[in-house]
Amino acid sequence: MRGWWQDLSDLVLPAECAGCGRSRTTLCTRCSAALRGAVPSRVRPRPAPPGMPVVFGAVPYRNAVRAVLLAHKERGALGLARPLGAALAGAVRAGLVDGGAEWGGGAGRAPGGPLGPVTLVPVPSAPRAVRARGHDPTRRIAYAAAAELRRAGVPARVLAVLRQRRAVADQSGLDARQRLVNVTGALEVVGGGSGLLTGIGRIVLVDDLITTGASLAEAARAIAAATGYVKIDREREADRGRSEAGPGKAGEIAGIAFRAAVVAASPESFEINRN
Numbered sequence: 001m002r003g004w005w006q007d008l009s010d011l012v013l014p015a016e017c018a019g020c021g022r023s024r025t026t027l028c029t030r031c032s033a034a035l036r037g038a039v040p041s042r043v044r045p046r047p048a049p050p051g052m053p054v055v056f057g058a059v060p061y062r063n064a065v066r067a068v069l070l071a072h073k074e075r076g077a078l079g080l081a082r083p084l085g086a087a088l089a090g091a092v093r094a095g096l097v098d099g100g101a102e103w104g105g106g107a108g109r110a111p112g113g114p115l116g117p118v119t120l121v122p123v124p125s126a127p128r129a130v131r132a133r134g135h136d137p138t139r140r141i142a143y144a145a146a147a148e149l150r151r152a153g154v155p156a157r158v159l160a161v162l163r164q165r166r167a168v169a170d171q172s173g174l175d176a177r178q179r180l181v182n183v184t185g186a187l188e189v190v191g192g193g194s195g196l197l198t199g200i201g202r203i204v205l206v207d208d209l210i211t212t213g214a215s216l217a218e219a220a221r222a223i224a225a226a227t228g229y230v231k232i233d234r235e236r237e238a239d240r241g242r243s244e245a246g247p248g249k250a251g252e253i254a255g256i257a258f259r260a261a262v263v264a265a266s267p268e269s270f271e272i273n274r275n
């Protein structure tokens with residue numbers, strides 16, 4: 001039985017953490033460590049959808065990480081945006097330092113070197129979901145990640161320029177092919193957004209979670225369609241043993257490319273775990 005003193009202490013000091021318990025504001029050391037306990041690295045669902053950008057993930061999607069993401073997304077645990085943003089910032093940084101031609105290396109290198117200005121573009125939630133939840137979780141995490149990057153000396157900002165142009169079905173329960181069909185053509189850059197995305201250096205699409213990669217592929221397609229940027233798809237080059245869109249190819253705007261970063265991905269999609 002709970003004593004009155006336990007009820008009282010719950011009011012003052014949350015007894016449980018947002019990852020594994022009820023509190024909306026704090027994380028226990030175990031859940032906090034789970035968000036910081038992995039080295040951000042390349043993630044890739046198998047199979048990866050056509051047009052998916054190179055993606056970096058911070059932590060495997062399981063246990064405490066899953067609970068923290070859900071508490072933030074579905075239960076309004078807004079205080080979790082900061083630790084989730086710190087995790088996302090780690091994935092963004094991993095993508096920034098893993099540079100090379102696809103980031104406009106050489107003559108087209110973005111200003112400021114490998115940690116030059118970066119613009120985070122969040123994958124949008126459905127308007128209906130935003131209304132139901134009272135916030136857009138990925139956008140909120142993106143702002144926290146940008147703040148974390150700036151604290152670390154990386155010029156970063158958020159441009160929330162993507163929106164759904166048509167309704168999509170709930171992705172849960174759909175297989176990879178169905179998800180791709182469901183989201184293809186579903187996003188667009190808002191009016192004026194393409195101008196904001198022009199000549200700004202590096203763009204990193206961000207999301208809380210990658211499942212099949214369909215949403216990130218669609219986000220990349222929408223940005224490419226609005227800006228004329230050609231996404232350098234290293235993974236497809238490797239698959240096909242040739243370069244389809246290497247640096248200097250027709251249509252590429254020098255120095256412009258984009259990547260993606262997510263807080264979490266399935267443990268199997270982390271390349272570091274694959275032998």
Ligand SMILES: [Zn+2]
Nearest residue numbers: 017020028031
């Ligand atoms: Zn916990």
